[in-house]
Structure formats: C-alpha cells, structure tokens
Amino acid sequence: MNIKYIQRTRDYYRAQGFKHDYSWADNRVIPFSRPKKPLNEARLTIITTAVVEPDIPKPVRSAQSYSLTALPDHLDTAELSWDKTTTHTHDRESYFPIRALTSKVEDGSLGSLAPRFHFVPTEYSQRHTLTQDAPLIKTHCQEDSVDLAILIPI
Amino acid sequence: MTARTLEDAGISTVVLGSALDILEKAGTPRIVFNDLPLGNPVGKPFDRAMQMRSIEAALRLLYSAEVGGTVETLPHRWSQQEDWRRNFLEVRPEHQAQLLSLGEENRKQRLENKRLGLFRP
Numbered sequence: 001m002n003i004k005y006i007q008r009t010r011d012y013y014r015a016q017g018f019k020h021d022y023s024w025a026d027n028r029v030i031p032f033s034r035p036k037k038p039l040n041e042a043r044l045t046i047i048t049t050a051v052v053e054p055d056i057p058k059p060v061r062s063a064q065s066y067s068l069t070a071l072p073d074h075l076d077t078a079e080l081s082w083d084k085t086t087t088h089t090h091d092r093e094s095y096f097p098i099r100a101l102t103s104k105v106e107d108g109s110l111g112s113l114a115p116r117f118h119f120v121p122t123e124y125s126q127r128h129t130l131t132q133d134a135p136l137i138k139t140h141c142q143e144d145s146v147d148l149a150i151l152i153p154i
Numbered sequence: 155m156t157a158r159t160l161e162d163a164g165i166s167t168v169v170l171g172s173a174l175d176i177l178e179k180a181g182t183p184r185i186v187f188n189d190l191p192l193g194n195p196v197g198k199p200f201d202r203a204m205q206m207r208s209i210e211a212a213l214r215l216l217y218s219a220e221v222g223g224t225v226e227t228l229p230h231r232w233s234q235q236e237d238w239r240r241n242f243l244e245v246r247p248e249h250q251a252q253l254l255s256l257g258e259e260n261r262k263q264r265l266e267n268k269r270l271g272l273f274r275p
Binding site: 001004005011016029031032039059077086087088097100134138141152 | 155156157158159160161162163164165166167168169170171173174175176179180181182183189190191192193194195196197198199200202205206208209210212213216217219221222223232238239241242243244245249250253254256257258260261267272273274
C-alpha cells in the first residue's frame with residue numbers, strides 16, 4: 001500500500017498546531033513534449049532538490065545552476081524532509097546518479113550530459129517555483145541546448 | 155512544477171521519485187515511481203544494480219510515454235518487512251507535547267526570519 005504523503009504531512013503539521021493545511025499543487029492539464037532527438041543523440045540534464053550551498057539560509061535559497069565539473073561529493077540533505085529514521089543519504093548515487101548516467105553516455109546509449117546541473121529548492125511557496133525558479137532553470141536549459149531532463153526530488 | 159515549465163518549452167522530462175500522490179496531484183508529465191523510503195529516489199544506498207534499473211526505466215519512459223501523466227511503477231522493495239512505512243512523520247499520542255512545542259518553535263522562527271529580512275520577494 002503506497003504511503004499517502006499528503007495526508008501524512010497534513011496530520012503531522014496539524015499535530016504541531018498549525019491551523020491551515022498546506023495546499024499542494026493541483027493540476028489537471030498536463031503539458032507534454034515528445035523527445036525530438038533519439039536518446040543516443042540527446043543531451044540530458046539533472047535537476048535536484050539536494051542543497052549545493054548549505055551556507056545560504058533556507059528561507060532565501062533559490063534555484064541555481066552549477067557546472068557538473070564542480071559537483072560536490074555529497075550534497076546537503078539535512079534540512080530536507082525525508083525518512084531519516086529508515087534510511088540515510090551517504091550514497092550520492094541514491095539521489096544524484098551521476099555515475100550511472102555517465103556510464104550511459106560512455107556506452108553510447110545516451111548522447112551527452114549537459115554542462116550544468118540544477119538545484120531547485122523545495123519551496124513552500126508555489127509562486128516562487130512558478131515565477132522564479134522554474135523559469136530560470138528553463139532559460140539555463142535552453143542556453144545549454146538540453147533535450148531531456150531527469151528531476152529527482154529527495 | 156519545474157517539469158511542467160520545461161515541457162511547455164519543448165524539453166521532455168521524467169521525475170524519478172517516491173512520493174507518488176504528491177507528484178500525481180501536481181500533474182507531473184512522466185513519473186518513475188520507486189516505492190522506497192523518502193531520501194533515496196534512485197534506489198537503495200550502494201545498491202548499484204537497483205539504481206541502474208531506475209535510471210534505465212527513466213530513460214525508457216522519456217520515449218515510451220504517449221501522454222502526460224504516465225506513471226511507471228518499479229518493482230523495487232526496501233525490505234521484506236513493511237514496517238518502515240510507519241516511520242516518516244509518524245504522529246504518536248506520546249509525541250503530542252513534543253510536536254506542539256516543535257510547531258511553536260517553527261512559528262517563532264518564521265517570524266524571526268521575517269524580522270531579519272530572510273525571505274524571498
């Protein structure tokens with residue numbers, strides 16, 4: 001039985017005394033684009049919610065793009081909401097699979113990786129994501145001639 | 155929401171994640187669902203075979219999906235036991251006082267952040 005995360009989050013914050021439930025993004029119409037190039041010619045980027053610059057305070061963290069060559073060995077996950085009782089994030093591949101994707105490029109099945117990867121914060125405000133973070137990442141993907149994106153929220 | 159913006163711009167996306175209800179409600183174009191504890195959406199830590207299967211499934215779904223909202227559920231299991239499912243944000247009656255004080259702290263911190271100008275425009 002899949003975990004009902006929306007209900008569980010609601011129950012948790014009600015137990016913390018919050019009066020108003022969080023209103024999750026709710027969309028019926030779903031945009032959809034078919035890939036324009038075959039996989040072995042396509043350029044792919046990675047988008048993560050794991051934090052690259054934990055020194056920036058959480059309330060003012062916004063989307064950023066970073067060179068893949070500057071990818072740290074570990075990204076910061078301490079302030080994100082995940083199951084810290086059951087598991088851990090000591091293995092970067094379990095949330096940022098750069099080795100697996102690089103091996104797909106090396107074996108010729110994937111065209112290439114884009115020069116930059118992208119951080120998008122887990123934002124309480126949907127307005128920030130919609131009007132600031134997502135448009136910035138879109139622009140950077142277009143600058144990098146990205147065809148495909150894999151998004152991996154923690 | 156970021157995936158939706160990219161799709162609108164002609165970039166095909168796939169989300170590899172474990173909170174299926176949240177992703178579906180948001181209207182996510184393509185989802186590869188790993189029914190694992192939140193924290194390791196690609197696969198169990200150091201399980202390279204599982205992680206590779208997840209990546210291959212994501213790359214396949216980018217091309218096989220015919221419509222927005224397509225979900226592929228992977229057969230991966232965290233363990234033989236299912237008791238891990240209780241752990242995330244579990245609310246037990248004996249935690250009530252502790253949770254309320256955590257909430258109080260949280261609300262104070264938010265006010266303090268505002269006072270310090272720590273918020274996004």
